[in-house]
Amino acid sequence: MRFERIRKEYPNGVVACESISFEIQPGTVHAIIGENGAGKSTLMKVLYGMEQPSSGQILFDGQAVTIPSPQSAIDHGIGMVHQAFMTVGTFTITQNITLGAEPQRRGFVDSRRAVAEVDELARRFQLDIDPLARAQDVSVGMLQRAEILKALYRGARILILDEPTAVLTPQETIELFRALRGFAASGRTVIFISHKLREVLEIADEITVMRGGHLVGQTTPEATDEVALAGLMVGRSIAIADRHPAAAAGEVALEVAGLSCLNDLERPACTEVDLEVRAGEIVGIVGVEGNGQTELVEVIAGLRAPTGGEIHLHGDVITQASVRSRRAAGLHHIPEDRMKNGVALPESIEDNLIVDRYTGSTVRRHGLLSPKRIGRFAEELISRFGVRAADSKVPAGSLSGGNIQKLIVARELGDQPLVLLASQPTRGVDIGAMEFIYAELREARDAGCAVLLVSADLGEALTLSDRIAVIRNGRVVARFDDVAAVTEEDLGRHMLGAAESKEPA
């Protein structure tokens, strides 16, 4: 398979890809890395038929092909596993996998055969799933395996994986990699898109690096290392893995005592969680997704009602306080799912930046909102936090994912908060934005902010945190005060439960 001088210019004049040419060998795992906006997503959309190239072509076995739609891509044997899973929660795993391609008998869906086929496929590729479980009841890891099987079920020979490990535990990642190697060994091709350089070095046979719409390098894991790759990606050298521990922690700023809450299905999500975050320290919470960390943060932020326990903010009980009064008391929040509740995508950057201060004098005049003051306030934050936007009046939805996250960080850290809840602060953002967000979090901490960090990225938790707590089944199961002495494997064992950790991995 070969990309031949692919160029993609969007109608608004943005050139996302410029003359990209390279080859992907069958039977290999080919990683494509680059910052957000480097053009790798666009390139994949072109390959998957979601976008048409402005010029250039795609060749299979030397034959130029046009791919007008995802359906045509599937017909060509291309499968894509998106970052956000496209599953129907109330359908079973089998139904989700066979959706739209169900085996039929006399015009009806032959569900028994569907289950058998899916089961056989899962066994063949060593992707462990429960064909009869409902999608809403299973783990993210299984959903992802189902998505992969969905592509394979449709006969994919080329599998595109967009940031597949973002939601996985280290152990699940190992299993995924084993499966990916199996595909490659069977002559299939895997295109692996990631920000995590270490994983890329581990899994890829070949690595293509993109920056600013251009192809800036091709290499193999043997010929490079993390630092060199990061440098190639951003065009200068950076170091994000360095730890910068807090100088000294101060008073307890946020205290959670015996906190319990339910999840959306009314089942217990957190049970008697005790936590303390001091001014000037970052406390990391790690755990497999769905173990209560999301709900815990929501309860502290005031978005979910607790069923027991208390929350203290600088000694004051805020357990029943409204979101607004919590914000007024200095409790800020970078939400886990920024597209869900972190921004209003159709609204302007300005409107998105003032949500916690539209009643305040910085943006008002004569008792009304002042466009001039709002504009000045927004422009200042935009330039201070390096949000790439042409104008503060453009809709937030026109920004890239990384810039939307910067927008949120700018809003939440723009004035020094006392306590910051940072949930997955760098999920899906590029390495440049990640470096920037790390620096901002540390700067806030050093200025005396108490930061509660929830991250699915153990490397991130270990890099940033001064103390770490592991959460499993809604309970804190382990605490580490000396983060320097902890490894990802230690955390992983506690995340999965001590009983499992006795088994050899």
Place this chain on the structure above:
Amino acid sequence: MTATESAAVAPPVPGDDREAARARVHRQRRSDLVAAFVAMIVTIVIALAIGFVILLIVGKDAVAAYEWLLTGPFSRTTRIGRVLIDTTTLTILGLSVAIPFRAGLMSLGAEGQLYMGALTAAVVGLAFPLPPGLGILVPALAAMVAGAIVGFVPGWMKAQFGANELVSSLMLNTVLVRIYGYILTEYLTEEGSTSVASAYLPNESLIPTFTQLTGVSFDQANLAVVLVPILAVAVWLILQRTSLGYEVRMTGSNRLFAAYGGISSRRVIILSFIISGAIAGIAGAHLVQGVNGRALLTLSVGTGFTGIMIAILARNNPIVIPFAAFFYSYLKIGGDVMEQELSVGTEIVNVILALIVLLVTSQFVMSLVKRRRLSRLEAKGQP
């Protein structure tokens, strides 16, 4: 790392580039506005064209019919007056729902609020003789209060119990129209009257008509027309410049974001319903104090719903709503004229208006305009 260093991370569009990008954004926004306007005109033209074809098919004199339809409203001053009356009523009703609609709340209660406003204006106007000026103002304000109170009910039910506002506001209409009819028949209709209607309001409570002011007959068109720009700007100000408006816009745009930012959805729901009801109440006062001079049994047949359609037609933009209301009223009166002058029924006008609504709700024309523009741009982009 400090903020200055961070600029190096994301070398965001330095100096000139950023200015150019900003200019592009402004150009883009202007052309979006143009596109919206073009889409509105194209919509109306398409609907008129289809109506024309239908007339041809049924064997009517389509050319003559359209001549009356399009020029009829200007053929007599009374007809101009009727366009003004309808424009006023529909603008007020359209504006009344714009705020809840922007908050993502389906309020269908304008009809009932209009009736309650009318009833209150009539009762207050008849019961309390007041000097000129106050005589107009007090019943109108009372009508707003009445509208606000009945508007509050479905809002409160939603905020308190999560009751579906679409159903509750719709059902409430039926109740309120019946209450209106009952009170009017039992208490306000004078003995020996031949029709169900209240007595005429004292002159001090009537809004001066253009007929009185100019000596030329403009039907019952009255000074309430000045409310059209005033209310449109007021609603625009509420939405764009007040805290409540900001809360309404954010809630309508992304409810979860609003909650995350500390916006109380309860406050947004209740206040937007109250304001909506108050505005719709003015429409009732306009009919009683301006148009009819008294309360009639049938004030409107679904005018409240036409107002909702106007708001949708104008995409809840308060500045566009008066124009949409005018277009609608113009076609409506044109249709009436057409029926009077030729043997062509007003049904064809309803067909045209229904087509306009269909085209607007399906966003058919808008996507057409956008696609054309895109392909033009892409064509330009190619060397």
